[in-house]
Amino acid sequence: MHIKTIVTQTYQDQNPGTSGLRKKVKVFQQRHYLENFVQSIFDVLPNFQGKSLVIGGDGRYFNKEAIQTIIKIAAANGFGELIIGQNGILSTPAASHIIRKYGAFGGLILSASHNPAGENEDFGIKYNVSNGGPAPEKDTQAFFARSKIIDSYKLAELPDINLNEIGTQEIDGLKITIIDSVKDYAQLMESIFDFDLLRQSIQNGFITLSFDAMSAVTGPYAKRILIDMLGAPESAVQNATPLEDFAGHHPDPNLIHAHELADLMFSDNAPTFGAASDGDGDRNMIMGKGIFVTPSDSLAILAANATLIPAYYKGLKGVARSMPTSQAVDRVAAHYKIPCYETPTGWKFFGNLLDADKITLCGEESFGTGSQHVREKDGLWAVLFWLNLIARRRQSVAEIVYEHWKKFGRDIYSRHDYEAVDSDIANNIMTNLREQIETLAGTVFGDYVVKYADEFCYHDSVDGSTSANQGFRIGFTNGSRIVFRLSGTGTVGATLRIYLERFEPDATKHNQDPQIALAPLIVLAEHFCNVKQLTGWTAPTVIT
Ligand code: VG1
C-alpha cells in the first residue's frame, strides 16, 4: 500500500464540544479540514497499530465522502482492520456496541446528532474509546491541541471502498469489513428485554404503537426490531428511510420537532404508545395516549421499575443523571437506597461510573437514557424498556406515570432554550451570572429563598479528574432549582439553556401545566440572566 504524506495548514477551531466536533458541512468541506482532525486524533492516541477501528454514521450529507477519506487515513496510520456499517450507517448506540462486542481499539462516529442535516446544515465527528463510550475530556482536549499545530497527515492510496457489500476484503494486510448495521444491535436488544412478551402484547393488540424515526438513522433499526422481530404492522414506523437531509426536518425528538407524532398522541386515534428518536438514534421521546413523559421522569420511572426487565432482574448498582436533569431519579435512588451521581452534561462523564460498575442506569433531561449495555445513550433501548414495562405492568403510560408521581412526588420540569443568541450577549450573560452567584445564598425572592448558588465543578470519583465551569445552579430552600448553561453542540452563535424545576409532593396537584406551575421560577430566571432584555426576544426559541 502506497502511503503519501500530505502537507497541511492548521485550523484553530477544531475544539470538540459536548459530543464531538460539530460544524457546518461547508466548514468540514474546507481543504484538509476533516483530514486534519482525523490525523490529530491518530497522532494523539497510542498503540493502535494492527488493531481495529469501527466507522459509521447517521447517513447525513457528507457521511459517505467522509468515510472514504477516513478509510484512507486510518489505513495509512496502521490500523489492522476497519469495521464499517453497511452503506456507512451505524446509529451511535450500535457503534458503541460494535466497538465493545468486537474488542475494537475505538471508533469514529460521523454525526451531528440532533442538528439538522444537508449541504447547508451540520456535520460532526466523534471519537469513541475501547469501552464504546465518547473519548474523555483529557483526550478531546489533546485532539484540539494537536489540531492547532498539525502540519501534515498520512493518506493511503486506495480505491474507494464499496460500502454496500457485506463481507471482508483484504488490501495489503488491511482488513476492511462491511457489517450489517442492525444485526448485532438487534441481538443485544433481544438479550435485554422479554421479546416473547413484547411479541404477544403487540400481536394481540394490547400494545399499539407509532414510532417516528424522523428520516434519520433509527429507521432500519426500528423496522427490523419492531416490525420484523416483534410483529408490529408496517404502519407502526414512520419516516423510516434515512435521508441525507433528514427530509429537511430538525431530527430532535421533542414536542416541537416531532409535532406530527405529538398531534397523533393527543388525538382520539392515538395508539397506546408513541416514540421518536433523533438523527443518530441515541435520543428518545416517550409518549402515551394523551401524555408526554418528561425525559427526567422517564429516567426515574425506568429506574423505579428496572427489576421488571430481564437484564435488570437483580436490581441496580446505582444511577446517575446529568446536573441539569431533574432530581426525580434521586428520589428513586434514595427510596431503594442505591447511590445517585450527578455529572456534567454529556455522555462522556457516565463512562467511568459504568465501567467501575458504580451505576447501572443513567440519563439526561435532553431525551437521553442508557445503561450498562453500551456506553452511549440509546433511543430504541428506552423505547423497548417502556414497551416491556407496559406489557409487564399491564397499564397505560399515563397510569404508570401518575402512579410514580403519587409514590415519589412530581418534579415539575421544563427547559427553555434561547438558540443562536449573539455570542457576545451570551458571554455577557454568563459573566453576569458568575458575578452574582457567590452572593446569592440566603437572598429572599418572595416565596423563594436561595439555599445555594454555585458554578458546577465535577470531581470524577473513578479517575480523580476535575471538570470545571459546567453551568450555574441556583437551589431554593423549597427544593426548586434553576440552572443556566451554554450549549456545546450548536454551530451558530451561542445557545443559552435555562433549566427549571419545582417539586410537588401533593398528588392532587400533579396534573398541572409545567409552564404555569413554573411561572414564578421563569420570572426569577429572567431576573438573574436578563436574556429577554439583552436580546429583545419575548420568548425562548424552544421549550421542552
Ligand atoms: C446537548 C444536550 C446534552 C447531550 C448532547 C449530545 O448538549 O443538552 O444533554 O448529551 O446534546 O446529545 P448541549 O451542550 O447542546 O446542551 V446528541 O443526541 O446531540 O449527541
Ligand code: CO
Ligand atoms: Co443524538
